[in-house]
Structures are given as C-alpha cells and as structure tokens.
Amino acid sequence: MGSSRKRPAEKDASDKCPKRSKLHKSDALSPPLTVTVRGQTFEPTPVFDTFWRFAAERHAITEKRLKGLPAPWTDDPILQIYPFCNTYRVLDRVSQYIIAEVIEKGSQDPTELVFRILLFSTFTSINTYETLRGAIKPLTWSTYERANYERVLRRLYDDKVAIYTGAYQKPAPNLGFVENFMNHLALVEVLMQELPTQCEKAEYVADVFDWLCTFKSMGDFTGYQLVLNLSYSSVLNFSDYDFVVVGVGSRRGLQRCFKGQIPHACEVDIIRWMQLTQAEHFSRLNLKFNGLGPRARPIMLCDVEHILCEVDKYVRKLATPSRRPFHPSGTLAKMRLPKAWTLPARQSLRIKCQEEAEVEYIEKFVVDSIRSHRGVDGEREFLVHWEGYSTDEDSWEPEDMLADDAPHAIREYWEHSLV
Known part of the structure; x- marks a missing residue:
C-alpha cells in the first residue's frame, strides 16, 4: 500500500521554496555541468548547488561556535530556525562523545x-x-x-x-x-x-x-x-575513500540533486564523483570552505552521504513555516578528531569492488506502513516502514509530506491506533 516516494516535478518542494533562502533558489538555472557514470549521464538540478551552499554555511556555523562567537551564526532563516547535523559527521555530538569518552577513555x-x-x-x-x-x-x-x-x-x-x-x-x-x-x-x-x-x-x-x-x-x-x-578508533584502519552505504534519507537527497531517476547502481559512483570534485563546486559558487581541522580535511564519502540527508530535510523545511523556533546551545566544546586518522594505514585506498553494484533498477520509496508518531518542534512526524527495506531503515517523516504522498497510510494508522 502507499504511493511512490518519487513525486511529480510540479509537486517538488523545491518549486515552493521562499525566495528568502540564500542557499536555495528555486528559479536558478541548473548547474553548467553533467556527470556520466556507468554509461548514463545525469544533469544536476538547482538543489545540487544548494548541497554545496548548505555544506559551506553549516560548517561556517560550526566554526563560529567553536570560536565562541555569539548567535546568530548565520543569516539563513532555515538554519536559524531548524536543527541540522554538521557538515562533517565526526563533529556531531554523538561522534564527539564516542571519540572523547568511549574510545579515548579506557583500555586501548x-x-x-x-x-x-x-x-x-x-x-x-x-x-x-x-x-x-x-x-x-x-x-x-x-x-x-x-x-x-x-x-x-x-x-x-x-x-x-x-x-x-x-x-x-x-x-x-x-x-x-x-x-x-x-x-x-x-x-x-x-x-x-x-x-x-x-x-x-x-x-x-x-x-x-x-x-x-x-x-x-x-x-x-x-x-x-x-x-x-x-x-574512529585504531581497530578499523581503512581510508575514508574506501566505502559508503547510501541510506533512505541520502537517497532522497541525491534524487533531489539530479534530474530523472537514479538507478541504485549509480548512487555510489555519483557520491564518489561529488566527493572528488568538491573543490571545483565550492570554487564555481564562490564559496569559502576551510575544510576540517589544521590539515583542512575535505568532505569525505560518509560526509557526502550525511549531507545529502540533511539537504533533503532542508529543502522540505523551505516549504514548511516554522511553528516553534529552535534554540541551540552556545559555545561548543573543543573539537576532538580521531587520533587514528593519522595512522599510515589510512592512506592506502582499498575498494573491495570497483563495480560496487551490478543491479540496474530504479530505487523507489513506497510507504509500507506507519509504525508510530511523535511531536517535534511543534510538528507531527510519523515513523515510516518502507516497502522492501529492513526495519532499521524506518525513518521519521513530517506529516505534511506523507499527507501528499501516502494519505491512506496515515488514515489506516489512526484507524488501528483507535482499536
């Protein structure tokens, strides 16, 4: 039951974005480039440039907070109102805790x-x-x-x-x-x-x-x-260029960044291309991006996957007025980067399979059922189980999006909840 997660172009949230957003311009022309992988050519949408603007601005916010500068850390109204994960996964609160308290404290x-x-x-x-x-x-x-x-x-x-x-x-x-x-x-x-x-x-x-x-x-x-x-520890010493897994949220973000349907087999190749060409995109858009830490670490594969999920949320929020402002805490604790990142073994590229995926099919996101609901920042979200995916890919989705895509699933959920 449910409907395809691939909405018609006229219903795409990117077409309803308010012009006050400086990171996304719905009337902008597509970026002047294409990417060809596995014999297929993909043309970016305006959201592709939003990806790079978001990455640069979200990291600039983190840099200001690390310096102890007072809010607001950005002029972007969406980033001021809603919480988003860091550009670098390693800087998120849980990752920082794992490094400082789980890995570094205790037997090595x-x-x-x-x-x-x-x-x-x-x-x-x-x-x-x-x-x-x-x-x-x-x-x-x-x-x-x-x-x-x-x-x-x-x-x-x-x-x-x-x-x-x-x-x-x-x-x-x-x-x-x-x-x-x-x-x-x-x-x-x-x-x-x-x-x-x-x-x-x-x-x-x-x-x-x-x-x-x-x-x-x-x-x-x-x-x-x-x-x-x-x-993040020394027990798994591999290059960050080796491996990435594309989740449901990042799949949606990737689909927003390119026209047409993206076969599952092309996803990792496109993410690799984005990671390798990031300097070109920051330069093309005149974006200042300092990288991470004293060595100016670039965005890695896991970060691209991470940001794609956040960009999907960002574009959705552009079409949704705020009901309750988000108030982040002030100064951040000192940044902790994994000591294991300096180990020589991290410099060797070891990709298990250059092909990475062989099956050519179009990935669709169809609502199988709704499992639960909750309130977040004054808005209602539903826990969605996707058809063909395992339960660990269940994700919280905003009510307004599901009301368009899968109204029958919402109605069935409430009917069962009342039984």
Whole structure:
C-alpha cells in the first residue's frame, strides 16, 4: 500500500521554496555541468548547488561556535530556525562523545575498544552509557557478566528512563527475551565472539560491514553506523575513500540533486564523483570552505552521504513555516578528531569492488506502513516502514509530506491506533 516516494516535478518542494533562502533558489538555472557514470549521464538540478551552499554555511556555523562567537551564526532563516547535523559527521555530538569518552577513555586493547564502541552504538544514548560506566567498574569485556548489565538497564527500564536515543529506531533481534534492551544485550554478546577478529583480519572495510549484515536486525543503516564508529578508533584502519552505504534519507537527497531517476547502481559512483570534485563546486559558487581541522580535511564519502540527508530535510523545511523556533546551545566544546586518522594505514585506498553494484533498477520509496508518531518542534512526524527495506531503515517523516504522498497510510494508522 502507499504511493511512490518519487513525486511529480510540479509537486517538488523545491518549486515552493521562499525566495528568502540564500542557499536555495528555486528559479536558478541548473548547474553548467553533467556527470556520466556507468554509461548514463545525469544533469544536476538547482538543489545540487544548494548541497554545496548548505555544506559551506553549516560548517561556517560550526566554526563560529567553536570560536565562541555569539548567535546568530548565520543569516539563513532555515538554519536559524531548524536543527541540522554538521557538515562533517565526526563533529556531531554523538561522534564527539564516542571519540572523547568511549574510545579515548579506557583500555586501548583492540578487543576492549570494540566492546565499548559496540556497547555504546547498540543503544546510542550518552545517558545509558554513562549510567553503565558509573555502575560497572571496570567496563570491560574481559570482566563482562550479563547480570551486571541487566541490573543497570532494567533499573532504567523500570524507572521509565529512555535507554535508546530518540534519533532513530533500532529493531531488536528475537533472542529469547521480552524486552528489546535484553535482546540487544544478548546481540552484543553474540557479536563480541567474532567482531574483534573480523576487524583485525578484514582486507576491506566492506568485509566487516557484510559480516555485520548477516545478523538479523543488523541492516544496512545500523551496520554502516557501527562501522563508522569503529573507524574512529585504531581497530578499523581503512581510508575514508574506501566505502559508503547510501541510506533512505541520502537517497532522497541525491534524487533531489539530479534530474530523472537514479538507478541504485549509480548512487555510489555519483557520491564518489561529488566527493572528488568538491573543490571545483565550492570554487564555481564562490564559496569559502576551510575544510576540517589544521590539515583542512575535505568532505569525505560518509560526509557526502550525511549531507545529502540533511539537504533533503532542508529543502522540505523551505516549504514548511516554522511553528516553534529552535534554540541551540552556545559555545561548543573543543573539537576532538580521531587520533587514528593519522595512522599510515589510512592512506592506502582499498575498494573491495570497483563495480560496487551490478543491479540496474530504479530505487523507489513506497510507504509500507506507519509504525508510530511523535511531536517535534511543534510538528507531527510519523515513523515510516518502507516497502522492501529492513526495519532499521524506518525513518521519521513530517506529516505534511506523507499527507501528499501516502494519505491512506496515515488514515489506516489512526484507524488501528483507535482499536
């Protein structure tokens, strides 16, 4: 049931964008370039230039905040009102916490590093991790006993304290327990039997990802996020040019950036092209982009994928008036970059398969069902399960967009909720 996520051109949110946006101009001409991959040529839309303007402006905001400058950090009304992730994934709050508190604090033994990163990534909650770390000493795999972790997690559960982050839903495997957190704890135990060895012997980073995806509930999204978190440490030493996984949100963003339909097999190639030609686009648009850190690190593959998802949200917000302003905190803590990024092994390019994908088909996003709803900044969002995707790709979508694309799914959700 539901409808295709590919809307007709006349209904595209980019055609309804208010002119006050300095990052996106709906009446702008398409960028004077095309990209050809796998024998197919793709022509960018005006949203393609919005991608680069967004990347530059969002990073400029972060740089100002790191310097302790007062708000407002941007003249762009959308970036002033709504929260968006950083241009660089590593600068997001959770990534910074993983580097400073999960990786750098504690034993640097590879197995213990894997355990702490896996434990945090399973719940992706700073409060849950700090509660575990405060109650269990030492927080190590070598001294692991399930009863100790169950006691702490069950206390949070009984006190109705959120164990998981609210950013996205994590499906739990069925490993014989009633509660999701216990099934996830059991999954940590299962993964720890081989994950340290998988990281050590992997010839390609894709090997670790492929192995993770053999486990039920460990789909593309969850597996890729765990791989990225592991890559902040020395246990997974591969170049950031090696591997990327395209999620549902970034697929939508990529589709906005180019005319016509993009086959799944072409997505990674286009993202690689965007990453390699970024200097050209910043220069063409007269954008100042300083890169990351003292070495001016460019946007990497994971960052392009990350930004595409944010640009999709940005363009949608252009057509949606604000109901409640977003008020970010002031000065940011000192930036922490992974020490492992300086290791020599990171300089060698190791792509498992140059072809990366062989199947030629058009990716469609069709609403299978709606699982839940919530309020965010005065607006309603629905948790959507997409037809043909695993549950770890479920995503929160705004009500106004679903009202256009899948009104029957919304009606059916409310009918079942009232039963």
